[in-house]
Amino acid sequence: MNDKSVALLSALMFSVHPVKVEAVASIGYRADLLAGLFVLLSVLSYIKFRRGPLTCSGPCRAIKYWFSLICYFLALFTKESAIVVPGILFVYDSYFDGKESGILKRMLSPAYYGYAAVSCFYLFIYLKVFPNTTLGSVKLIGGSALYHAATLLWIFALYIKDIAMPFLLIMLPPLYAPNIDRYFILKGLAGAAVLLGLIIVIVKMKRYGKAAAFSVFFFLICLIPVSNIVPIANPMAHRFLYLPSAGIFIAIGILLDKICFKLSSIKSAASSGLMIKIFVVCVCLIMTFSLSKDWRSNYSIAASLIKGHPDDLAGYAILGEFNYKSGRYVEARQAFQKAISLGSTDPKDFYMLGMSSLDNYSEAQRYLLAAMSNNDEYVAPLVGLGRLYFLNKDYDKAKIFLRKAVAIKPAYASCGYLIQIYMFEGKAADAYKILDIAKKLPVGNEELSSLNKLINRTGQYEMIDIGI
Structure with a gap:
């Protein structure tokens, strides 16, 4: 990202948003932090590798590629949700490499061979050597496919609400699944509408640049492993948003920057753009302090x-x-x-x-x-x-x-x-x-x-x- 003001705003929101409190406050969730660090390092190093011809070549590019692979390996063996990294890299290349080629031809690019090898090795360990025995015991939420689908869509809507409205965010119990018994069809449709809205945002944000659309894709891809498409023991937790939110905060930062830029062109509201950015960060900071206090003791x-x-x-x-x-x-x-x-x-x-x-x-x-x-x-x-x-x-x-x-x-x-x-x-x-x-x-x-x-x-x- 070349716009330093957007990068700073996105980084501040990522750092102080209260949705991060659960992952940071509990030592039991440190794997989310560590995996998030390694995933971001892997993706950033890969981006540097792809832009290598513009900055360096030869051994310098190779180091960046291997560093990205090592970070992916460490992320994957820290937390299994990191397996989405190859998907993130594929979407990045689709947006930014500037080459017109079919999906199949792009997927067979030699750049992905290393990531495929690491993924296959991990899946062999995960499924054969140390299989996760809890997966077989996890049932569909509510006992039916329809109720399960409605719940996972409603959870997605709640995640978006918690990110967009931090002042409404509250602590979630362990192994929490929201109760949607009375209106599960309506809540499922509401969740589907939010997801559809986000897809429309991806299409519309192309006019603000590829970075905005890619950042929303990053959010959606990182959310897949914890989205309950495959039932998991803990249906909803704020720590699941630690890594995905890195993408959505970039998109929010770009959107806020565009709004503030338009406001700055109005003489009577020239300074309101900066005030809006400060207000958003301060609200996040205040709510983070408030929620952190709840984690002081049992x-x-x-x-x-x-x-x-x-x-x-x-x-x-x-x-x-x-x-x-x-x-x-x-x-x-x-x-x-x-x-x-x-x-x-x-x-x-x-x-x-x-x-x-x-x-x-x-x-x-x-x-x-x-x-x-x-x-x-x-x-x-x-x-x-x-x-x-x-x-x-x-x-x-x-x-x-x-x-x-x-x-x-x-x-x-x-x-x-x-x-x-x-x-x-x-x-x-x-x-x-x-x-x-x-x-x-x-x-x-x-x-x-x-x-x-x-x-x-x-x-x-x-x-x-x-x-x-």
């Missing part, structure tokens, strides 16, 4: 999700876990009960609800049993049930669950309770077997010493609640 995340999505269970589950870990068990119970009433089947929610209800034996038992039934290999509810029965002196039941917990994944707590039960029953040999298992665990010397003391105590044996 409590602020939960509060934001509950406020923005009161019918989604995620906010209540996060709030329940925060309260549970903070020792506020009454508040934790209320939050987890709300999450479960909204459809949560997460064993962790049932487990922490059970542990928050230890003052009510029957409720605690019911929730812990539910946590165990939702996942037989989940050890925490086994230890929780063992402790519950232990505290109520029902040692026969406690042994059943504690033995299973030790067999699946031994830990300090399960070993400690089981040792005490065996010592209370006079089965020292069984207690020493459990101690031998505990010695192989990655536990500190203090914890091992305390387990030894549980065996070597003399006099009347008293049970000790060692916690979890």
Whole structure:
């Protein structure tokens, strides 16, 4: 891009737009940032390679091409959505190489051989060596092709709304799919209209130069892997827009620059163009600060999700876990009960609800049993049930669950309770077997010493609640 003012405006919007907050604020989404960096480096280096004859030749061009390939390789093995890079390069060449040739002939250009080789190697690794087992379990949204198509089109419309109107952007829950039950046909048509409008924009923007149309194409191409054409586990997330938005912000920058240029020709509004640009950047900046505050802690995340999505269970589950870990068990119970009433089947929610209800034996038992039934290999509810029965002196039941917990994944707590039960029953040999298992665990010397003391105590044996 030769217009530095447009480049600066686009870069500022890309940097401070609140749609970026999710990808930047959570360390779990750092792959989106890294993949985005490598994709942009790959595309920019390829552009430099294509323009090489004008600036350099020979080894200099070769370095740029190989650097682009290496960045594509790194992007692809950082995040699979980077596989769209060859498509971006093909569209770039179609717009800017100045040659009249058919699509098939252009696709067979030797410049793409390296990218095809990297893509084939990645697909072999992805599909054969380390296959993604979650893909087969992801179903169509709503269970039907029509509902799924309507939802993905509506999600596209919501993405455009969040980019164009940052002041309306709110945090999205994990694994979020917008509920379109009541008007799914109308919402699907609205999404289709937005997509059609964007295609018309591509055609119309040619008069502003090829860069504007290409930037919109860049946005659409980068959005394909996360568009739910192939169902994915997380239907909608703002971090999916991190890389695609680079293209749309260039288009917005060009459009704003043209509007501001026309305004500058009007004497009474000569300075309004610059004010509009500053206003747009400031709105994005203010909303980014506001949304970033919601990512300060699990409590602020939960509060934001509950406020923005009161019918989604995620906010209540996060709030329940925060309260549970903070020792506020009454508040934790209320939050987890709300999450479960909204459809949560997460064993962790049932487990922490059970542990928050230890003052009510029957409720605690019911929730812990539910946590165990939702996942037989989940050890925490086994230890929780063992402790519950232990505290109520029902040692026969406690042994059943504690033995299973030790067999699946031994830990300090399960070993400690089981040792005490065996010592209370006079089965020292069984207690020493459990101690031998505990010695192989990655536990500190203090914890091992305390387990030894549980065996070597003399006099009347008293049970000790060692916690979890």
